Amino acid sequence: MKISRAIIIRNAKKYDFGGGERFPVFLCKELEKLNFNPIIVSRSPKLIFFAKDNKINAIRGWWWSWQNWSGKFALLFPVYLTWQIILTFWYLGLFIQKKPDVIHIQSKDDFIAATWAGKVLGKTVVWTDHADLKHIWMSIGIWYKNPVGKLVHWSARFTDKIMVISKSERSLIGANLKKNDPIMNRLSVIYNGVADIAKEFKKTAKSSFTFCVATRMVSDKGIGEVIKAFNNFSSTYPNDQLLIIGDGPESDKFTQLANKNPQIKMLGYKKDPLGFIAKCDVFVHPTYHEGFSMSILEACMLGKPIITTRVGGNVEIIKDGETGLLVKEKDVDSLQSAMKLLREDPKLRAKLGYNARKQYTAKFDFEKIVKNEIIPIYRRETIK
Helix, strand or coil, X not given: CCCCEXXXXXXXXCXXXXXXXXXXXXXXXXXXXXXXXXXXXXXXXXXXXXXXXXXXXXXXXXXXXXXXXXXXXXXXXXXXXXXXXXXXXXXXXXXXXXXXXXXXXXXXXXXXXXHHHHHHCCCXXXXXXXXXXXXXXXXXXXXXXXXXXXXXXXXXXXXXXXXECCHHHHHHHHCCCCCCCHHHHHEEECCCCECCCHHHCCCCCCCCCEEEEECCCCHHHCHHHHHHHHHHHHCCCCCCEEEEECCCCCHHHHHHHHCCCCCEEEEECCCCCXXXXXXXXXXEECCCCCCCCHHHHHHHHCCCCEEEECCHHHHHCCXXXXXXXXECCCCHHHHHHHHHHHHHXXXXXXXXXXXXXXXXXXXXXXXXXXHHHHHHHHCCCXXX
C-alpha cells in the first residue's frame, strides 16, 4: 500500500516545548527522506517556528488552551462537546483540501475531532501518546467522572493503532482501563528516537567542567533538586558550571534560586539545545516522572554520561552503572553523590558515554524506527 501524504497533529501550551513538541519535526524530517510529504498542524508558536526553521511545512491549527474539564468544570461538558463538533468540521475541511493518506494525532482534543474527521473520510488514523493517556483516562470507569476522558476512550476505537512511547506508559494506561478492554490491543510500544547527528558537533577545548539540564521549568522536573545538589559541592570546584536550558511557568522561581550561585547559568528557552548538550561533560535529568525522554536519548546519541531518576521510561533507556547512573527522585543527596562521582571519575564518564552511544545506535536511531516500525503502521502492514 503506497502512502505519500501525512498530516502530523500536535498541540500544547505556549510554554511547553519538550520532546513531545519536537518529535513531530523529527518525524517529518525522517518521513521526507522516505519520499513522504508531511505537514504539521499545530497552534503552538514554538512548534510552528521550529518546523519552519527545519524547512518542514506547517499549518497553524485550531486549539483551545483551556484544558481543565475535571471537577466542577465537568458540568460544562456540553460546551466541550460543541467545541469538538466545530473542530471536527474544521478538520474535515483541512483533510479534504490536503488529501492526506494518514493522519497521525498526538494531543488530546485532536484525539477526538481529528479522529472523527479522518474516519469519516476513510483515512488511516494513528495516535502517538506522549504520556497523556494515563491522565486522560483516569477514573473513566466511574460513571459520573471524567466525561472528556470517556469521549477520548470512545474515539480510540476508531483508530488503526495507538503508539505508546514506553512499556511503563502502556502499563499505566492499562491500570485505568477495564480488564480485557479491546483498546489495549490497539496499543503498540514504539520508542521515540532521535536522528544521529553526532558528527555535526565537533569537540572543542573547554575551560570548565559543565553539567547540563534541558527541560521544562516546573518543579516536577527536579530543577530545585539539581540546583541544591550542585550548590552543595560547587565551591570545591569554583570553575565548574551548571547550565539549565528551558522555560516554563516556574522559570522566575528557579532563576531566583540559581542567582545565588554565579556558577549556575539559566539560559532560558533554546529552540535547539543540542549544541549545549554536546559541549557538556555530564547530562542530568532529575525528573520526578517521565514517559520517555527525548533529551536523554539526545544525550545518548551524543555519547554523554547521564544521571537521571529511576522513574517511568528512564529505566528503559538507562541501565544503572552501564549506560548511566540512576538515582532516587526528589533526593538531593543521591543526586549530589552521583554528580560528584562523575565529576571525579573520568574513566567512569568515558565508559557510560560509550555505552550510552552504543545502545542508542542499536535501539534508538530514529531513522531505523521510522522505517521499520512507524511506516508499516502507516501502511497497515502491522495492523490486524
